[in-house]
Amino acid sequence: MDYLASERSRSRRADPKIILPECKSILVLALPYTNTEFRTQNSEFSIAAYALGDDYHDVIPPRLQEIISFIETQIGHPIPNRYYTDTGPILERELAQRAGLGWIGKNSMLINPQAGSTFLLAEILLGIELEPDESFPTDHCGTCTRCIDACPTQCILPNRTLDANRCISFLTIENKGDIPEDLRPPMQNWIFGCDICQQVCPWNRFSQPADPALETKIPLPVLTSDLLLLSSEFNQRFKKSPIARAKRRGYLRNLAVVIGNTGNADDIPILEQALQDDEPLIRDHAKWAIKNIHSAK
Ligand code: B12
Ligand code: SF4
Ligand code: SF4
Structure with missing residues (x-):
C-alpha cells in the first residue's frame, strides 16, 4: 500500500482541489453491508462480511452517478464532479467524520450511533456549494477497549490508526506475498479480511440491514x-x-x-x-x- 504514502497521494489527500479544481463541496455517503453472518458466522472459515455479497466497487459507482444526474437535473446544468469509493486519494473516514456521519473509533472505523460501523463509505466531490453539515461532535468509545483487547495481532495503535502490516485484513487481501510466519497462527480462521474489531464493538448492535446488493451471495461455509x-x-x-x-x-x-x-x-x-x-x-x-x-x- 505504498501508494498511500507517496508525495502525490499525500498532497491530493490534503487538498481536494488538486483532484477537482472546481471543488466546493463533498457529499459523503454510506451503504450498509452487514447481514446475519456478521454476528452468527461460526463456520469453519470466516470471510469479512463486506465481502460476502457483490463487490461494492462495482455496486456503488453507478449509484453515485445517479445522484449526480439527479442534482444536475435539479440545477439544470452539468456540474464538475469526481466520485470515489475506497480507491480515491482521500481519507474517507476523516471526511465522513467532518460530514457528521460519526466518530472515528479506537479501532479506526467510522462509527455511527444508529448504524455501528458496518457500512462502506463513498464521496462525491462537487463544483457547487452545499450547506455544510456539522462535523460529528463527540467520541462515544469512552473507556471501552474491547477492539484493542480482541485484535489477535495487536495491531491497533493508541492514536486510532493501525499497524496495517500486521492487520489480518491487509495480510489476507492486500499482501501479495508470503504471510509472515509469526502472523499465521493469529489469523485464526480468517480467509479473507477480518471483522473481529467490529464484531466486539458494542455499537454494532445497531448495525443496519444490508443493502440487497451486498447480501450474501457466495456459498458458506467455504x-x-x-x-x-x-x-x-x-x-x-x-x-x-x-x-x-x-x-x-x-x-x-x-x-x-x-x-x-x-x-x-x-x-x-x-x-x-x-x-x-x-x-x-x-x-x-x-x-x-x-x-x-x-x-x-
Ligand atoms: C488502506 C486501507 C486499509 C488498510 C489500513 C487500514 C487503516 N486503518 O489504516 C487495511 C488493509 C488494513 C484495511 C482494513 C480494513 N478496511 Co480499509 N481502507 C483503507 C483505505 C483505502 C485507506 C485508509 C487509510 O488511508 N489509512 C491510513 C490511515 C492513516 O488513515 P485513517 O485510518 O483513515 O486515519 C486518518 C483519519 O482517520 C484521521 N483521524 C484519525 N482520528 C481522527 C479523529 C478526528 C476527530 C479526525 C477529524 C480525524 C481523525 O487521521 C488519520 C491519519 O491521517 C480506506 C479508503 C480511503 N480512501 O480512505 C479503506 C476503508 C477505511 N476500509 C474500510 C473497511 C471496511 C476495512 C475493513 C473493515 C475490511 C475488513 N473487514 O477486512 C478493515 C478494517 C480494519 C480497521 N480496523 O481499520 C472502509 C471503512 C468504513 C468505515 N465504516 O469506517 C474504508 C473507508 C473503505 C470504504 N470506502 O468504505 N483498510
Ligand atoms: S481487522 Fe482484525 S487484525 Fe485488523 S485491526 Fe481489526 S481485529 Fe485487528
Ligand atoms: S470496541 Fe469499544 S473502543 Fe473499540 S471502537 Fe468500539 S466502542 Fe470504541
Whole structure:
C-alpha cells in the first residue's frame, strides 16, 4: 500500500482541489453491508462480511452517478464532479467524520450511533456549494477497549490508526506475498479480511440491514476442498465478489494457513495435493500448514 504514502497521494489527500479544481463541496455517503453472518458466522472459515455479497466497487459507482444526474437535473446544468469509493486519494473516514456521519473509533472505523460501523463509505466531490453539515461532535468509545483487547495481532495503535502490516485484513487481501510466519497462527480462521474489531464493538448492535446488493451471495461455509480450486473455477465463483482481488493464489494461500491453524489431521491429504500446485506461494503455505498440524498433534 505504498501508494498511500507517496508525495502525490499525500498532497491530493490534503487538498481536494488538486483532484477537482472546481471543488466546493463533498457529499459523503454510506451503504450498509452487514447481514446475519456478521454476528452468527461460526463456520469453519470466516470471510469479512463486506465481502460476502457483490463487490461494492462495482455496486456503488453507478449509484453515485445517479445522484449526480439527479442534482444536475435539479440545477439544470452539468456540474464538475469526481466520485470515489475506497480507491480515491482521500481519507474517507476523516471526511465522513467532518460530514457528521460519526466518530472515528479506537479501532479506526467510522462509527455511527444508529448504524455501528458496518457500512462502506463513498464521496462525491462537487463544483457547487452545499450547506455544510456539522462535523460529528463527540467520541462515544469512552473507556471501552474491547477492539484493542480482541485484535489477535495487536495491531491497533493508541492514536486510532493501525499497524496495517500486521492487520489480518491487509495480510489476507492486500499482501501479495508470503504471510509472515509469526502472523499465521493469529489469523485464526480468517480467509479473507477480518471483522473481529467490529464484531466486539458494542455499537454494532445497531448495525443496519444490508443493502440487497451486498447480501450474501457466495456459498458458506467455504470447503476445505477449495484448496484444489482451478483458476477457471475460482474466477467463476468469485467473478462478482471482492474476493477476486486476492486472486486464486492469495485466496488459496490464506486457506492453506487457516487449514493449518485448524489443526485437523484429516486435512493433510488435501494439503499434500496442494504441494503439487503450480504456484510456489500456495505450495509454501501448504507445507507450513502440514508442519503446523503435525506439531499440534
Ligand atoms: C488502506 C486501507 C486499509 C488498510 C489500513 C487500514 C487503516 N486503518 O489504516 C487495511 C488493509 C488494513 C484495511 C482494513 C480494513 N478496511 Co480499509 N481502507 C483503507 C483505505 C483505502 C485507506 C485508509 C487509510 O488511508 N489509512 C491510513 C490511515 C492513516 O488513515 P485513517 O485510518 O483513515 O486515519 C486518518 C483519519 O482517520 C484521521 N483521524 C484519525 N482520528 C481522527 C479523529 C478526528 C476527530 C479526525 C477529524 C480525524 C481523525 O487521521 C488519520 C491519519 O491521517 C480506506 C479508503 C480511503 N480512501 O480512505 C479503506 C476503508 C477505511 N476500509 C474500510 C473497511 C471496511 C476495512 C475493513 C473493515 C475490511 C475488513 N473487514 O477486512 C478493515 C478494517 C480494519 C480497521 N480496523 O481499520 C472502509 C471503512 C468504513 C468505515 N465504516 O469506517 C474504508 C473507508 C473503505 C470504504 N470506502 O468504505 N483498510
Ligand atoms: S481487522 Fe482484525 S487484525 Fe485488523 S485491526 Fe481489526 S481485529 Fe485487528
Ligand atoms: S470496541 Fe469499544 S473502543 Fe473499540 S471502537 Fe468500539 S466502542 Fe470504541
